[in-house]
Amino acid sequence: MYRTRVLAALLAAVSLTDAYELVNGNVSQPTSNAAFNITLADYRLLGYNGNDTRLTHGFVQTDCGANLSVHYTNPSVWGNLTGTASRPILILTHGYPESSYIWRDVTPIVSTRVPVFVADQPGYGLSTACCNSTGCAYDKRTYAQSILQAVNKVYGNVNVIYAGHDRGARTMHRAAVDNNFPGITGLGFFAADIVPFIAEYASFSNPVYAQGYFHWAFLPKGMYFPKTRINSKHVNTPAGEFATDVIMTYGGGNWVRQILEYGQGENTQGIEIFKRGQAWEIYINFFNQLSVTNASVFDYQAGAFTDYDEQVADQNAGIKVKLPTHILYSEYNLGAQFDVQQVWSNYTDPSANLTVKSVGDKKGHFIIEEAPDETVAQLNTFMDRLGVSD
Ligand SMILES: *[C@@H]1O[C@H](CO)[C@@H](O)[C@H](O)[C@H]1NC(C)=O
Ligand SMILES: *[C@@H]1O[C@H](CO)[C@@H](O)[C@H](O)[C@H]1NC(C)=O
Ligand SMILES: *[C@@H]1O[C@H](CO)[C@@H](O)[C@H](O)[C@H]1NC(C)=O
Ligand SMILES: *[C@@H]1O[C@H](CO)[C@@H](O)[C@H](O)[C@H]1NC(C)=O
Ligand SMILES: *[C@@H]1O[C@H](CO)[C@@H](O)[C@H](O)[C@H]1NC(C)=O
Ligand SMILES: *[C@@H]1O[C@H](CO)[C@@H](O)[C@H](O)[C@H]1NC(C)=O
Numbered sequence: 001m002y003r004t005r006v007l008a009a010l011l012a013a014v015s016l017t018d019a020y021e022l023v024n025g026n027v028s029q030p031t032s033n034a035a036f037n038i039t040l041a042d043y044r045l046l047g048y049n050g051n052d053t054r055l056t057h058g059f060v061q062t063d064c065g066a067n068l069s070v071h072y073t074n075p076s077v078w079g080n081l082t083g084t085a086s087r088p089i090l091i092l093t094h095g096y097p098e099s100s101y102i103w104r105d106v107t108p109i110v111s112t113r114v115p116v117f118v119a120d121q122p123g124y125g126l127s128t129a130c131c132n133s134t135g136c137a138y139d140k141r142t143y144a145q146s147i148l149q150a151v152n153k154v155y156g157n158v159n160v161i162y163a164g165h166d167r168g169a170r171t172m173h174r175a176a177v178d179n180n181f182p183g184i185t186g187l188g189f190f191a192a193d194i195v196p197f198i199a200e201y202a203s204f205s206n207p208v209y210a211q212g213y214f215h216w217a218f219l220p221k222g223m224y225f226p227k228t229r230i231n232s233k234h235v236n237t238p239a240g241e242f243a244t245d246v247i248m249t250y251g252g253g254n255w256v257r258q259i260l261e262y263g264q265g266e267n268t269q270g271i272e273i274f275k276r277g278q279a280w281e282i283y284i285n286f287f288n289q290l291s292v293t294n295a296s297v298f299d300y301q302a303g304a305f306t307d308y309d310e311q312v313a314d315q316n317a318g319i320k321v322k323l324p325t326h327i328l329y330s331e332y333n334l335g336a337q338f339d340v341q342q343v344w345s346n347y348t349d350p351s352a353n354l355t356v357k358s359v360g361d362k363k364g365h366f367i368i369e370e371a372p373d374e375t376v377a378q379l380n381t382f383m384d385r386l387g388v389s390d
């Protein structure tokens with residue numbers, strides 16, 4: 001999805017600046033932390049929420065150390081139906097380089113049918129990362145457990161649907177494979193515009209895909225040196241976060257704008273909808289924050305190591321998604337690279353009854369925002385299949 005011009009622009013910017021400094025191998029800490037605009041960041045998503053059309057926005061502290069920023073349908077709206085199989089909690093997660101705001105055109109409609117729970121993933125948006133006194137964790141199982149614990153704290157023991165886009169879909173994939181968080185019963189798995197880690201990295205044998213997804217190789221080099229090994233693979237660890245330094249020197253928001261521009265499709269109307277509601281300004285504002293860019297870099301590092309290794313182990317052991325599964329993807333983006341149905345059939349048990357649907361019209365990777373109507377329609381079709389009440 002992301003083309004060579006991103007890298008060219010990035011390298012040009014870096015070579016022109018003197019803000020990035022190596023002193024005997026020590027990397028200067030990034031300084032470009034643009035002012036945080038809380039007016040932009042403190043949005044509340046729209047939804048069916050009783051008297052108030054806006055979802056409840058709150059923070060939930062979770063055991064991994066993350067203080068999660070969440071938007072959710074107040075439990076009182078559905079009363080004792082909340083979280084039953086007919087009114088399960090629809091968990092909606094977002095990807096890179098974004099926040100829960102990607103669901104702005106979806107929550108007002110789907111929340112008339114089910115309670116929704118929308119979280120900024122740990123370290124993204126207004127959520128803090130999963131860190132405690134001994135360190136931080138960025139693997140998707142930790143992310144999933146953090147979000148599911150927050151759901152449990154808000155609603156108690158409930159049925160849920162795991163749904164997400166991009167990195168958020170990876171968190172939900174982990175949740176769906178495990179499906180064992182205490183008090184949480186998964187009914188289905190809905191993922192937008194991803195294939196599993198293994199398939200994505202395998203595609204790098206084709207140079208076109210390797211350069212298009214270069215950030216999958218670049219971001220994980222989040223740490224510079226000294227050299228060490230994780231799970232017998234050579235990686236570079238502390239003394240300064242390399243990718244974070246490079247991106248913040250270029251400008252976290254500048255970087256995000258490039259990613260959004262190159263990942264979007266070519267449908268004029270889709271792009272217009274995508275930018276509505278100051279969406280890009282909001283994402284740019286977040287990624288101008290060192291803490292957010294830093295955490296996202298480590299999200300990708302976990303993807304290249306812990307998450308990847310866990311997926312390999314699952315595949316070797318034949319552990320696949322058993323829940324009903326629906327994959328929505330962009331024909332323009334993911335569909336140009338993969339036979340999505342064939343790839344996912346290797347990661348789902350026959351009992352998942354995998355269904356796959358593409359969105360056409362040159363709508364790009366940011367499918368939730370470029371094609372909110374199709375997204376809503378697909379979520380509704382999936383909920384029909386799960387037996388959710390109208
Ligand atoms: C790198 O920075 C650390 C912490 O400031 C310092 O202790 C160390 O001596 C530096 N190393 C070199 C090679 O300059
Ligand atoms: C923050 O964003 C709002 C909405 O776009 C804008 O009106 C305001 O001027 C911004 N404030 C600062 C300090 O940039
Ligand atoms: C608002 O909610 C209260 C109960 O929480 C209810 O009595 C009242 O009728 C509601 N108002 C509207 C306009 O729906
Ligand atoms: C979580 O973050 C919110 C917003 O910054 C803050 O008001 C709240 O106190 C935090 N909660 C905890 C437990 O740190
Ligand atoms: C919800 O409460 C109503 C009224 O008390 C009761 O009739 C109904 O059976 C309850 N439904 C569930 C799913 O518990
Ligand atoms: C701290 O976080 C790490 C990584 O998430 C976790 O393994 C460890 O159990 C946590 N420690 C405490 C005391 O919560």
Ligand SMILES: *[C@@H]1O[C@H](CO)[C@@H](O)[C@H](O)[C@H]1NC(C)=O
Pocket residue numbers: 135136241290291294295298
């Ligand atoms: C970036 O993440 C690393 C790894 O968790 C952490 O040690 C470091 O404190 C973070 N830096 C910032 C500025 O958030």
Ligand SMILES: *[C@@H]1O[C@H](CO)[C@@H](O)[C@H](O)[C@H]1NC(C)=O
Pocket residue numbers: 198312315316342343346
């Ligand atoms: C299924 O996935 C494994 C990786 O776990 C891969 O080795 C194998 O080639 C895949 N099979 C098909 C049919 O794609």
Ligand SMILES: *[C@@H]1O[C@H](CO)[C@@H](O)[C@H](O)[C@H]1NC(C)=O
Pocket residue numbers: 353355385
């Ligand atoms: C699988 O899903 C399709 C599409 O929703 C549906 O028509 C079919 O009945 C399902 N089959 C099973 C065995 O659940």
